[in-house]
Amino acid sequence: MSENVVIVGGGHAAGQAVASLRQGGFDGGITLVTAEQSLPYQRPPLSKAYLAGELPRERLLIRPSAFYEGAGIDVRLGIEATSLDAGRRSLMLSDGGQLTYDHLILATGGRPRPLSCPGADHPAVHYLRTIADIDAMRPRFVAGACIVIVGAGYIGLEVAAVAIKHGLRPVVLEMAPMVLARVASPEVAGFFENVHRGAGVDLRTGVAVSAIEDRDGKAVVLSTAGGRIEADLVVAGVGLLPNVELAQAAGIDCDNGIIVDAFCRTSAPGVYAVGDCSNHPSRLYGRRLRLESVHNAVEQAKTAAADICGNPLAYDQVPWFWSDQYELKLQTAGLSQGYDQVVIRGDMAKRSFAAFYLKDGRLLAVDAVNRPGEFTLAKRWIRDGKAPSPQQLGDDSIEAKALAA
Template sequence: MESTKDKACIIIGASHAGVNCAFNLRKEGWEGSIELFDVDPYLPYHRPPLSKAYLTSDDGLDKNLLKSAEAYEKEAIGLHLGVKVKSINREEKTISLEDDTTHSYTKLVIATGARPIIPPIPGIKTAKNLFPLRTATDVTNIKQTINTLSSKNVVVIGGGYIGLETAASLKKLGANVTVLERETRILQRVTAPVMSEYFGQLHQENGVTVLEGKNVTLIETDNEANTVICADGSKFDADMIIVGVGIFVNKELADASKIVTQNGILVDEQARTNDHDIYAVGDCTFHHNPHYDRHVRLESVQNAVDQSKVVAASICGQTPVYDTIPWFWSDQYDVKLQMVGLSEGYTEVIKREEADGKSFSVWYFKDDELLAVDAVNNAKAYVFGTKFIKDRLQVDKTKLVNPEVPMKLNELKTI
């Protein structure tokens, strides 16, 4: 690799993707400057625990950091927090901040992630104690507010993973929680009906009310009290409202600088944009997945971390190809859900219940090809599912549904 001592890499966004990219650059031998910019004022932190352990514990953010402050100093990585990047000038190879100062780059990485959707529901802007859950500030506000409420009636708008995880955590904190899902079932966009039914029942058993087919059309607020009103006329009292209906990709900087976007920032197999010196990484990227042979945008730590390794290697002169099977997880109550693969396009779903009666897995097939596996309290199914998908091994479906057949490759694969 040619010398990089006089070169500068700027990374916009200091969450999982941006921070990992910075440290991976040093591992790959980048000797030039590395500067990280982020609007969040806190030292970069882990996001997945926000809706789970961080929300329910008394631990401060210092227990949830991606890296210590000393780690950035040791690797000579500049950290600029609470700072907003206003624009990118591709011709001059500079970025401008809100205070109109500029910084020059040799290579630029956009790791701007996403922000929560606040739907245009009448009354939502004047509602009391209404929060999304995306940042440490959101969670701090939720924790502080829930402790001041007497009746603690919480309405969660949105029955996706974030909404359900938050509902479970707030229930643990003593709240009376109702989840309102607009679609006909929770998790409709990401999983099969059998999984929706399981998690709906899990929440009901733990005292959370889950209601489907509830389209919120109005929020009325009188003093400190909110009333959430749905299209069918049903009404719900809410001392606090949590909004978890999805995200917007932060691609405005890319759009303004004529970087190609398409359901995110379009990148190639090395996570490079249409500008040779500009990369994008993490939740904001729209990239080709070789295994499934289609473009995807993934909201996951796995994608952010793995993609950042590819970006760092590419910036340092290598030619890696991003080719990873996506995986995800969700913790709700004492249930651990591990997911691997992408189930979109499945034609058949097979549920395997283990003999212990406590763990099971759901296997998604497109004809005879295994696309994805959802494993509930079942690490073995997750591990072997990953192997089957990655190596494109064919599963004997008859044996798969039989819990007496061991969860082993040689037992379950077809000859």
């Protein structure tokens, strides 16, 4: 009898796992269980073109419904996997059903970290993770409205950019002394701060939300700086909590995500974890990582599928990510944590530059703004552990493709 695979999740990782299993020749049963009402869809446009109303809902789907029908996938929408018995290889579902599996792929992603201040349950407070989240905030996302965005990470800044474009009045509150504090250098953060302030965003760094009060249906946001802001809409983008509870309750090792090996295998036989929910070993950075990016979700799904298909290939990728704000395309490759030198190539004033992050002369990461060439090259240099000298990297008169690693 042929084997079967159950996939829990409805994001990029789950969608890719289905496709890669069939592409890899897996011809057994595949069941996809997702708590959401939609087939697997892309999240990045949610804070970009979908929020802006420039992308219809159907275009968010990673693959059309005909793909799942053609591939013979048993899709269960709006169903949550509520408990896992890893010994019996069985999964309980919220509709009372039960599934047994030979292989299980956990692609459970994460959920927004909730605000913890008093009044955080005010109806004007919204989060941004699902199509339903955007649709719920849309009636308040209208020209003239005051929107308070809590957290100046990628998502918060993207929302601010769309808000400006749509005539809202965005106020961004960031607890850290600079934007993108977890990921960027002060140089790059300063660049984005100038761009947003120049576009009309009221950006306040070093300011946290202390409470949210109600005034006639509006949210009054109180900050540690002592201000009171009357907001029509509050959007919180303050991080992600990985959905590990299903695995954890089943006794699977978890620590900032579901612990996996280089093949995305968890500590339970036959169980894999991929995407935002997983925590994997990185050869490149010599430590464990839990990444939140489309690239990681897609590549880990391919890794798990290949292992199930009998073609194991260790996951060994340079992380990368992008963010769109106004007319700027930021592309990041690698991880900059621990850098001791930043080399800027290009001209921040012209909004076209790359910031290279090095440690002991070794290239760790790049933030490239409207510089796709440098981004692509740096990805290769990081992977190969060989990069041009800092002097060459900083010399914009040398064409990027002529830079010798």
